[in-house]
Amino acid sequence: MEKLSGASMIVRSLIDEGVSHIFGYPGGSVLDIYDALHKIAGVEHILVRHEQAAVHMADGYARATGKVGVVLVTSGPGATNAITGIATAYMDSIPMVVLSGQVPSSLIGNDAFQECDMIGISRPVVKHSFLVKNPAEIPEIVKKAFYIASTGRPGPVVIDLPKDCLNPELLHDYVYPESVKMRSYNPTTTGHKGQIRRGLQALLAAKKPVLYVGGGAIISECDKQILSLAEQLNIPVISTLMGLGAFPGSHKQSLGMLGMHGTYEANTAMHNCDLIFGIGVRFDDRTTNNVEKYCPNATILHIDIDPASISKTVRVDIPIVGSAENILDSMLELLAESKTSNDTEALEQWWQDINQWREKKCLEFDRNSGRIKPQQVIETLHKLTNGDAYVASDVGQHQMFAALYYSFDKPRRWINSGGLGTMGFGLPAAMGVKMAFPDETVVCVTGDGSIQMNIQELSTALQYDTPVKIINLNNRFLGMVKQWQDMIYSGRHSHSYMDSVPNFAKIAEAYGHVGMTISDPAELETKLAEALAMKDRLVFVDISVDETEHVYPMLIRGGAMNEMWLSKTEKS
Amino acid sequence: MRRIISVLLENQPGALSRVVGLFSQRGYNIESLTVAPTEDTTLSRLNITVLADESILEQIEKQLHKLIDILKVANITEAAHIERELALVKVKAIGDIREEVKRTADIFRGQIVDVTSCLYTIQMAGPSEKIDAFINALAEVTKVIEVSRSGVVGLSRGEKSMKA
Numbered sequence: 001m002e003k004l005s006g007a008s009m010i011v012r013s014l015i016d017e018g019v020s021h022i023f024g025y026p027g028g029s030v031l032d033i034y035d036a037l038h039k040i041a042g043v044e045h046i047l048v049r050h051e052q053a054a055v056h057m058a059d060g061y062a063r064a065t066g067k068v069g070v071v072l073v074t075s076g077p078g079a080t081n082a083i084t085g086i087a088t089a090y091m092d093s094i095p096m097v098v099l100s101g102q103v104p105s106s107l108i109g110n111d112a113f114q115e116c117d118m119i120g121i122s123r124p125v126v127k128h129s130f131l132v133k134n135p136a137e138i139p140e141i142v143k144k145a146f147y148i149a150s151t152g153r154p155g156p157v158v159i160d161l162p163k164d165c166l167n168p169e170l171l172h173d174y175v176y177p178e179s180v181k182m183r184s185y186n187p188t189t190t191g192h193k194g195q196i197r198r199g200l201q202a203l204l205a206a207k208k209p210v211l212y213v214g215g216g217a218i219i220s221e222c223d224k225q226i227l228s229l230a231e232q233l234n235i236p237v238i239s240t241l242m243g244l245g246a247f248p249g250s251h252k253q254s255l256g257m258l259g260m261h262g263t264y265e266a267n268t269a270m271h272n273c274d275l276i277f278g279i280g281v282r283f284d285d286r287t288t289n290n291v292e293k294y295c296p297n298a299t300i301l302h303i304d305i306d307p308a309s310i311s312k313t314v315r316v317d318i319p320i321v322g323s324a325e326n327i328l329d330s331m332l333e334l335l336a337e338s339k340t341s342n343d344t345e346a347l348e349q350w351w352q353d354i355n356q357w358r359e360k361k362c363l364e365f366d367r368n369s370g371r372i373k374p375q376q377v378i379e380t381l382h383k384l385t386n387g388d389a390y391v392a393s394d395v396g397q398h399q400m401f402a403a404l405y406y407s408f409d410k411p412r413r414w415i416n417s418g419g420l421g422t423m424g425f426g427l428p429a430a431m432g433v434k435m436a437f438p439d440e441t442v443v444c445v446t447g448d449g450s451i452q453m454n455i456q457e458l459s460t461a462l463q464y465d466t467p468v469k470i471i472n473l474n475n476r477f478l479g480m481v482k483q484w485q486d487m488i489y490s491g492r493h494s495h496s497y498m499d500s501v502p503n504f505a506k507i508a509e510a511y512g513h514v515g516m517t518i519s520d521p522a523e524l525e526t527k528l529a530e531a532l533a534m535k536d537r538l539v540f541v542d543i544s545v546d547e548t549e550h551v552y553p554m555l556i557r558g559g560a561m562n563e564m565w566l567s568k569t570e571k572s
Numbered sequence: 573m574r575r576i577i578s579v580l581l582e583n584q585p586g587a588l589s590r591v592v593g594l595f596s597q598r599g600y601n602i603e604s605l606t607v608a609p610t611e612d613t614t615l616s617r618l619n620i621t622v623l624a625d626e627s628i629l630e631q632i633e634k635q636l637h638k639l640i641d642i643l644k645v646a647n648i649t650e651a652a653h654i655e656r657e658l659a660l661v662k663v664k665a666i667g668d669i670r671e672e673v674k675r676t677a678d679i680f681r682g683q684i685v686d687v688t689s690c691l692y693t694i695q696m697a698g699p700s701e702k703i704d705a706f707i708n709a710l711a712e713v714t715k716v717i718e719v720s721r722s723g724v725v726g727l728s729r730g731e732k733s734m735k736a
Binding site: 119120123124127128129131133148182183184185306307308310311312 | 582585586589590593597627630631634635637638640641642643736
């Protein structure tokens with residue numbers, strides 16, 4: 001039998017698991033693993049400039065590919081720096097394995113140098129974690145970690161590795177397990193047949209149904225099934241922020257995104273529908289507004305692989321636990337056998353209502369202001385990339401503009417921190433995507449606030465030749481904070497103004513990239529096209545946008561789904 | 573409403589902290605908690621007493637199920653069940669009160685398990701309310717020095733059982 005040290009077993013286990021990229025940063029506790037990485041070929045390590053960015057990079061990689069993202073950090077500060085990234089992945093159910101160094105077992109609990117209780121500090125934001133006690137267990141623990149991270153409702157798994165378990169002098173038998181079984185972990189995948197039948201009956205009986213798709217639909221890769229069901233039954237499709245791309249945004253049955261900044265037609269259709277068919281959604285507070293007033297006439301049918309997501313915030317009438325892909329396949333089979341269809345006349349009437357709401361044209365904006373409007377930047381970006389780019393975003397107004405104005409036709413193209421809302425996510429996530437798909441156009445839509453939270457990764461991007469395009473919607477404000485201050489705090493801009501915004505183009509140049517500044521609306525399209533044409537260079541496009549612009553629609557706090565601001569002066 | 577949730581948990585380091593952490597993280601209150609290995613030494617059994625309405629209880633059970641180390645979760649209060657708690661109560665016992673304390677212990681079927689010239693330590697097992705009543709009764713006749721309660725353990729009655 002092959003004999004390997006703990007450190008070598010880590011590297012070999014990753015290779016045998018099929019891992020191609022690891023994102024990390026070395027330090028005392030993991031030097032044995034780094035030495036093994038140096039000796040054993042087969043996996044590419046990306047050296048970041050900050051551990052948080054390593055986790056976001058692995059996260060972007062995982063969101064775009066559907067594979068497990070892998071991170072390697074050292075003990076203490078390496079581990080704590082990773083926490084925000086892990087929490088980001090946890091909130092959005094992203095499959096990830098984080099290997100963290102730990103002080104030697106004999107020093108654990110002694111407040112040793114660079115010691116931190118990683119298992120403890122990460123516990124609320126991981127799906128599971130392992131502390132290695134015996135190096136012989138490493139292959140099995142790695143296998144279990146990948147299995148847990150990628151099955152059921154995916155999530156991050158931490159493996160904490162005390163330094164003595166990595167000792168290159170001590171060799172152990174190495175066999176990487178083919179599969180793993182755990183008596184306490186068996187996620188349900190196939191849905192209950194009776195519930196699926198009931199669900200379909202309810203769907204066919206509905207006169208004003210909506211399909212409501214979320215991040216779970218992306219994870220379970222059921223976009224074809226959603227398309228088929230929606231088209232066969234002529235049902236409108238509404239998406240959460242996390243679900244964008246699960247149904248083509250340009251499809252005539254798409255009403256776009258719902259929620260806090262959802263479209264007028266999506267939010268109004270939700271409020272007036274008689275049946276919500278939620279697929280991989282979790283009815284979180286940003287998508288329901290006041291739950292007491294939520295969709296008063298709707299029967300709720302809900303597919304989710306996580307039973308805890310069902311009836312957590314909103315009471316569900318017909319729950320179906322399992323993988324959305326399996327359940328929709330069964331439902332489509334039943335539909336094919338079914339002798340009844342839905343009430344096409346009622347659906348016609350429903351579409352008439354919806355088309356009236358669409359007439360509001362809630363996404364219109366002033367095109368003749370003489371200023372560059374953020375909406376216009378995203379529209380132009382969409383046009384120039386044929387709606388086919390991978391768009392990673394940071395968090396704030398620019399994120400909502402990207403979600404609303406870049407119509408995503410394919411799943412896994414929209415990469416954003418929806419749950420935790422982590423500023424600083426965009427650039428490293430875009431880089432992770434670009435590393436997975438070097439030939440694709442990858443854009444990071446960001447703002448002057450967010451980009452500065454992980455701007456150091458421009459250095460990593462140079463080292464690994466990662467030519468993403470950074471579109472900075474620079475309004476010299478923390479735009480979303482300012483919008484709330486405008487609307488809720490009588491315009492008191494407490495600490496939302498960035499009066500020392502740097503020259504971003506020069507920063508990009510200092511890091512060895514191309515910097516570009518746009519402030520004239522007439523130049524927007526040509527300069528943006530020029531930036532996108534530089535396929536092999538990272539281009540930082542700093543665009544000076546109108547700082548007075550707000551994101552609309554915006555749900556009115558405490559109201560129902562159909563109560564929203566449509567502009568600074570108009571309410572629904 | 574008060575419920576007892578019984579849990580079978582892998583006897584792994586850190587497993588208990590995941591359970592306790594879940595309660596604090598999600599804002600559920602624990603009234604009492606007992607943990608001990610079962611006849612299968614790889615498993616621990618927990619009995620968690622909580623005050624929760626139906627929908628919170630449903631979430632607690634589902635969230636517990638999600639923890640990888642947990643094998644089984646059951647709300648044993650939803651059907652016939654037995655529950656017991658053990659208490660050790662140290663009280664002042666001098667003069668005439670000494671006899672009165674002894675009588676009170678006898679009435680509640682408590683046993684005096686430690687004696688000094690001026691103290692009694694009484695052991696008492698039973699449902700939590702009985703122990704509450706006992707402690708209250710003692711407090712009326714003497715000074716209660718110290719109370720140590722085990723928290724509730726429980727089992728379903730009859731055929732019903734929780735196996736791995």
